Amino acid sequence: MKNRMIRINDEIMKELSEILRGGIKDPRMTAMASVVRVETTQDLKFAKAFISVMGTDEEKQKTMAALENAKGHIRSQVAKAIDLRQTPEFTFILDDSLDHGMRIDQILDDVNKLEE
Numbered sequence: 001m002k003n004r005m006i007r008i009n010d011e012i013m014k015e016l017s018e019i020l021r022g023g024i025k026d027p028r029m030t031a032m033a034s035v036v037r038v039e040t041t042q043d044l045k046f047a048k049a050f051i052s053v054m055g056t057d058e059e060k061q062k063t064m065a066a067l068e069n070a071k072g073h074i075r076s077q078v079a080k081a082i083d084l085r086q087t088p089e090f091t092f093i094l095d096d097s098l099d100h101g102m103r104i105d106q107i108l109d110d111v112n113k114l115e116e
Contacts (some may be wrong), residue, residue: 052097
């Protein structure tokens with residue numbers, strides 16, 4: 001059952017990535033948004049999609065608002081692309097782990113320069 005959920009999450013993540021790339025025509029969407037991971041409940045009723053957005057805080061908030069606005073469209077697109085008994089209802093969560101990782105890299109670079 002665990003392997004099945006991993007496959008479903010990966011398939012949903014792949015489809016969401018395609019939709020983010022070109023399926024949402026909202027002007028608030030930034031081109032630098034990507035799906036980091038998807039977590040679906042066992043009954044396939046709900047899915048959390050962790051979204052990474054490169055840009056300012058304002059751009060991040062606008063992108064998340066655009067995703068919230070397009071939830072129904074996104075769900076119908078996923079339903080068309082993936083044959084599941086039930087298409088999950090999405091919750092979009094802003095994931096800042098990439099920003100955090102880049103900040104840690106910068107700090108490590110600064111420390112290494114000081115040691116030289």
